[in-house]
Amino acid sequence: MLAIKTENLTKKYGAHVVVDNVSLNIEAGSIYGLVGNNGAGKTTIFKILLGLAIQTSGTFSLFGEDTVRGYEKARREIGSIIEIPSMQANLTAFQNLKAIAISLGCYNKEDISSIIELVGLSSKSDIKFKNYSLGMKQRLGIGATLIGDPKMLILDEPTNGLDPGGIMEIRELILRLNHEHNKTILISSHIISELNKVVNSYGILRSGKLVKELTSIDLQACSRPMLRLVVNDVLTASDVLRNKLKVTDFETYPNNTIKLYEMTDRAQTVSKELAVGGVLVLSIEHQDNDLENYFVSLMGGTNND
Amino acid sequence: MINQLRSEFYRTSKFKSIFIMPSIVTAFILISVLTIWSVLQHFGGATMPPGFLASNGYTGKFIIYQFSSNGNLTLLIAIFACISIAGSFSNGSIKTSIMRGANRVELYLSKLISVSTFIAALSIFSFLISVAVSPIVGYGQEFNWSEFGGLMATLAMQIIVALGYTSLFVFIASLIRSTGGSLAASIGIFILGSILSAAFLILGSFSESGWLINALQGLLSTQLSTAMRIGALDTWEILCVVLVPLGYIAITTGLGILAFVKRDVK
Numbered sequence: 001m002l003a004i005k006t007e008n009l010t011k012k013y014g015a016h017v018v019v020d021n022v023s024l025n026i027e028a029g030s031i032y033g034l035v036g037n038n039g040a041g042k043t044t045i046f047k048i049l050l051g052l053a054i055q056t057s058g059t060f061s062l063f064g065e066d067t068v069r070g071y072e073k074a075r076r077e078i079g080s081i082i083e084i085p086s087m088q089a090n091l092t093a094f095q096n097l098k099a100i101a102i103s104l105g106c107y108n109k110e111d112i113s114s115i116i117e118l119v120g121l122s123s124k125s126d127i128k129f130k131n132y133s134l135g136m137k138q139r140l141g142i143g144a145t146l147i148g149d150p151k152m153l154i155l156d157e158p159t160n161g162l163d164p165g166g167i168m169e170i171r172e173l174i175l176r177l178n179h180e181h182n183k184t185i186l187i188s189s190h191i192i193s194e195l196n197k198v199v200n201s202y203g204i205l206r207s208g209k210l211v212k213e214l215t216s217i218d219l220q221a222c223s224r225p226m227l228r229l230v231v232n233d234v235l236t237a238s239d240v241l242r243n244k245l246k247v248t249d250f251e252t253y254p255n256n257t258i259k260l261y262e263m264t265d266r267a268q269t270v271s272k273e274l275a276v277g278g279v280l281v282l283s284i285e286h287q288d289n290d291l292e293n294y295f296v297s298l299m300g301g302t303n304n305d
Numbered sequence: 306m307i308n309q310l311r312s313e314f315y316r317t318s319k320f321k322s323i324f325i326m327p328s329i330v331t332a333f334i335l336i337s338v339l340t341i342w343s344v345l346q347h348f349g350g351a352t353m354p355p356g357f358l359a360s361n362g363y364t365g366k367f368i369i370y371q372f373s374s375n376g377n378l379t380l381l382i383a384i385f386a387c388i389s390i391a392g393s394f395s396n397g398s399i400k401t402s403i404m405r406g407a408n409r410v411e412l413y414l415s416k417l418i419s420v421s422t423f424i425a426a427l428s429i430f431s432f433l434i435s436v437a438v439s440p441i442v443g444y445g446q447e448f449n450w451s452e453f454g455g456l457m458a459t460l461a462m463q464i465i466v467a468l469g470y471t472s473l474f475v476f477i478a479s480l481i482r483s484t485g486g487s488l489a490a491s492i493g494i495f496i497l498g499s500i501l502s503a504a505f506l507i508l509g510s511f512s513e514s515g516w517l518i519n520a521l522q523g524l525l526s527t528q529l530s531t532a533m534r535i536g537a538l539d540t541w542e543i544l545c546v547v548l549v550p551l552g553y554i555a556i557t558t559g560l561g562i563l564a565f566v567k568r569d570v571k
Contacts, residue, residue, distance in 0.1 A: 047569070050403070050404040051403050051404065051406075051409075052400060052403055052404065052569060052570045052571075053569040053570075054567075054569060071406075072406040072407070072408055073406065074406070075404065075405060075406030076405060076406035078404070078405075078406075079405075080404045080405075082400065082404065084397075085397075086396065086397020086398060086400045086401050087396065087397070087398060087401065088316055088319070088393070088396055088398045089396050090319060090320065090321065091316070091319050095315075095319060098315065099312050099315050099316050099398075100312070100401060100402075100405065102308060102311050102312040102315055103308050103309050103311075103312035103402060103405065103407060104308065104405060104406075105308040144401065148405075
């Protein structure tokens, strides 16, 4: 079952297209990471899903609901943080959570206290929100998402402002909520190495467009170390690899390119055997593709503007 | 809607303004009453004819009618509406409500109702303080049931006008969405209303058709003056003082909801 499905979702501000025909499929029970540079459209997609922005065109459904009333009903089952957590500055942590719980019709003093304890703010629950550090605000924001025991969490850069210990705690909390409570989680982050520790499906955005949707298994395959070969004859080279070198894990691409995922530390042997087999090797390059490089290449480089 | 309303009342009850504004109102009334009292004490003797101030309307009744719902209260309404409504946009709490599935129409109405309830309570408080201090300048002997009825009618009219202003300022705050900007716009509109009211009155006194005087009735500031006036009002004036603020409430609430539903929340 899909928790969220978008079809050709588009958002324009004047002539500027922020989200461009994005079609996402987020399975219930998954942890889905939305990855993209600043301005790629991640937050805008979240805002549309959560009712803060209205799409210019396209449709979406939340837990199968696709009407205005249905969205409101579904959103009661979604806890979320967009950008920085938004709370009433003059209220304490407890009072802010209480106000949200009252509006959802589920206020219970013990529940609020246990959420505050869960996010590590027990000793600071009487301090006003305006006096919180960014990390404390972030923790409280995550606490607010848990009110009413929602089925899904949407977290936009949830580890912003947290120290390494805090990042680890949030990661463990996310995993626990997903594994033990079967909550679907949609998350965006710039820290790809961090995201990789929790996410099992990815959507990669580039300038408002969805470049690719893939699972963590697909991702591992795509980001494996490899030898990238350019040869004069791909068919003969494939025969040599298969029959002489007994290699099966390779892919051929246009422009006479081969990506070889075995023998990656034996470039000389591969080159020699191909030459013996009558194949002219034009170039051979070892690529130690880590996740970060792979994402950066998909997202369109390191430019964060 | 009920849960949303309860949440808004809870949030509103935590504003410092809940305590500061009644204190300001009390201070204004006490300062005004004591000033009039000291003037009466000083000039009540040889240099001024006895009862001069009273004969010119500076009585305890004047205190009740004028000070319980004067321009200061209108400014307090503007300040409170801007803190409450525009503040919830700038601190993002309105965003949190929408993200958790609040219906935008219900959210707008809940905010309007919670602010209006506080303003109505402030009007009643201001009226009661005015009644309490009015004996200092000689009110009380004339009190009877007829007088009580008159006072209650005045209170009701002043609350209706105050709610008209509340709805207008809530609309402005929800459009502008920044506390400073909406406060400036609200005060500007209030002052503009007073200027227009004075200009129409002056021009109307020279006009033969009288349409300017009728046009005056469309301004909330005119209705505020009517609600504050000592003496019996005719049917037309009573109709205006009730219907004009209600018209403002209907129009500004409708427009406010329309704008709130259609616009993105940043």
